[in-house]
Each structure stands twice: as C-alpha cells, then as structure tokens.
Amino acid sequence: MEPLERYRPIVDDFEAFMAACRRPLGNAVRVNTIKASVDRALATLEEEGLAYEQADWNPRVLDLETDSPGSTWASFHGFTHGQEEVSAVPPVVLDPQPGERVWDCCAAPGGKATQLAALMDDRGTVVANDNNLGRISALRFNAERLGATSLAVTNADARNYSLSRFDFDEFDRTLVDAPCSCEGTIRKNPDALDNWSPDHISSVAGIQKGIIRRAIQATREGGTVVYSTCTFAPEENEAVVQHAMDEEDCRVVDFDLELDHAPGLTEWDGRSFDSSLEKAARIYPHHNDTGGFFVAKLEVTA
C-alpha cells in the first residue's frame, strides 16, 4: 500500500480511499445483450436462486452473490461475463454505434471488446487487437462464448498498427485501454503493487504514449478516442493525454458519467496540464466501492 501514499495530496478523504483499497471486491458481471436481454439474463439468475444487485448507473452491470460466477447457467449460456464494474465504463464512454468501425487496440481478454460489440447490437466491425499472443486465446474464447460475430481479432503492436489487412483505412472510434501499472486493481490483486517503481511507471508511460498517438492517427476526423487505465498514476493518465494533445490533432471533451468520480488533474509533481484535462474522470475505490480507474474522452480534430 505504501506506493499509494503519494496520492494523499490529490485524493479526497484519503483515509477512506486507503480503507477501500484494503477491502476485497465483490463479484461483478456484465449482462451480454448479444445473447440475452437483461430481463432474460435476470430471469436465468433468479431461476438458479442467485441474488444480484443492478448498478445504478448501468442496469447491465450486476453485483452477483456467488463464489463462482463462472459456474452458473447464465454464464454457461454467455448471458453474463465476469467484468469489474469500472471496467464497463470505457466502452460506455466511447459510445459506439451499430455499423461503425471500432478499434480496441489492447483488447485481451476481451471483456471490453465484446461489450463494444454488444453496444453496437453486434453490427459493424470491432477490431480487437492485442500484442500478446497468449492472451489472444482468452480473447477468442470469450468472443465465441459471448457470441460476438462482429469481432475481428488481430495480433500486433498497437504502436505501429497497420490497417492494410482491411478494406478501410480509418476507424470511427478507438478504445485505448492501455497496459498500465494496475494500481487500481489492488482490491482484486493484492500483489498489484509488488513490483511498483517509478522506473516501471515511466517505461509503461512510454508505451502508452506510443499507443494513444497511433490510435488518434488511425481514427477519422471527428471520431472519438477513449483513453483509460486501471491506475492512479498521473504519469500514465493526464501526462499521456497531454502528450497526445501536444503531438496529435485532438482535444479532450466532456462526457456524462453517473458514477461518483473526481476530475482529472491539471497539476502533478510540479508539472501542469491543459485545463481541459479536468474533463477526464478519476474513479477512486471509495467513491462507488469499485476498483480504481481513469477515463478520458478525446475528439480527433484533423
């Protein structure tokens, strides 16, 4: 927990934040509307005698009272998919529409990519890419179990991603759910901070900057890029978005989010960021009893 001390100046009610980080998380699942309506998924859980609670901000996100959310009929049928509540936020912010071309550039193991497909009524093209071949088998397994027919799975480094394999040369929307130091997953992975170091953060941030730049380049003018991480480190969040604004044609835009959150930072460690970064969202574990997350929404301007 010690690495989190450095966030004392930026987190409201820091003691509540630390207390929440020490509490384990419940079992969250997302209803996969590709295979069942919310009503049918809930009826399936009820028939199995499983209690659940729907999230206030999203009726497709459930807190499920079971020790084995993967061994239910609802899961077997692909009506539900284990996915942390905050992890369901970025696809909702990206807001993809049926028929669009959407890129999820760091997609494995596929929870968000299949959620994108579901939000598009499984119509259009979701290119689910990941650079890790091992994790792609999990992505493929989940895509097929969840019945996502609009997914195309590729294995490449997002930083120099080529669209030559497709007939089109730009995306309407892109999700950059970047590899990160994962501080915000501490409630799920108690060892998340074991390898924490400033050097690690700085090397991950370098990768994130490469990915977000390519994402903006590959997205059409007027299109949307959402950048998210499951970490608190401003070096991996606001600083990466600032870098994208400095190097590429884009701006940070507002979005509605019915989960409690803090605004993005405009200052950290003696460095200031563009005031538009206040439009980004920092979701802390004590806000909604979830994991931690950062989300920023960008509009591509050229």
Add this chain to the structure above:
Amino acid sequence: MSHDNDGQRFDRLPATADERTVEGRATREEVVDYFADRFGIPPETFDAYTFWEKGAGKIWLYGGEASTPLEIEAIGMTCLRTRQEHWKPTTDFVQRFGRAATDCVIDLEPAEARRFAAGEDQDLERWDGDWGYLIAAHEIDGEREPIGVGLYVHGELRSMVPKGRQRDLEP
C-alpha cells in the same frame, strides 16, 4: 481452375458450386441449406453474415467487414465443421443461433441438462427423431434455450460441449 485449401488464412466461401475454386470447400449455399434442412433455421437468419474457411473444413461466421483472403487471428466465430461425412455445428454457434431451430432439437430435463453441460454422455431412449448431431436444449423461464451440440446414436446422447466450456452446475 482448382487450388488446395490454405489452412493459414481465412478464405470467404464461394456463393455456389459454380464459383468454387478450392477443392472440397463448402459453399455458402450448402452451409445455409444445411442449417435449414437439418435444424429448420431460416436461411434469412444469415443474410447479414459472411462465411469463411480457415483450417481444413472449419467454417467461420462473421458479421463485420473484411476482404478475402485474410490473414488474421480470428473473425466472428467458428460455426461448423465440414470436410467430413456428417457436418457438425459448434456449441457456441448453437447457443447464438439455435433459438431459431425447429428440427432436431432435443429438450432436456434439469438433471439431464446439467449432465450435458458437464460433458457427460447419457442414455436417452425417448428420442425418436433423426440420429446424428442434435441441438440439446432446456427450458429457462418457460422458454427453450439451446445448450450445445449432442451426438445421438443407439439411444445415447453424447455431449459435444468442448472441454474448456464444460461446467459443473449446481442443481
């Protein structure tokens, strides 16, 4: 002109036999007819989808944009195994599209359904329809829900649910 199947890439199925250039490759028409003839799934169910072959006889169903041939990891889902005497649909296909089926669907009681999901074979003398690959289903909230593919022979229903998809479900 005839070519061999290249197992490393996705090739879109020819619409009909007249357009076939790769020996032994199923056509879109044959695939859609198979689902209609065997299971009564209306052909128009697949109007918005394309069918592809990668690997020998493995057919993929895809709803997005792509040009053929295509060398990527996956598109859509595997739906059918061809290039063998009896074509065999996949569990995931049956769960996604099997609600539209009217024929060769075997309805299982709760205990039978649990055995099926766990990958077990079971004696089921009551089936008097066709032998071969069937859609196994059970009832959820008063509606039929397909579970997966079973092979019915000699009074026995063999679960074809792949190992990684098998689950022990609570009664």
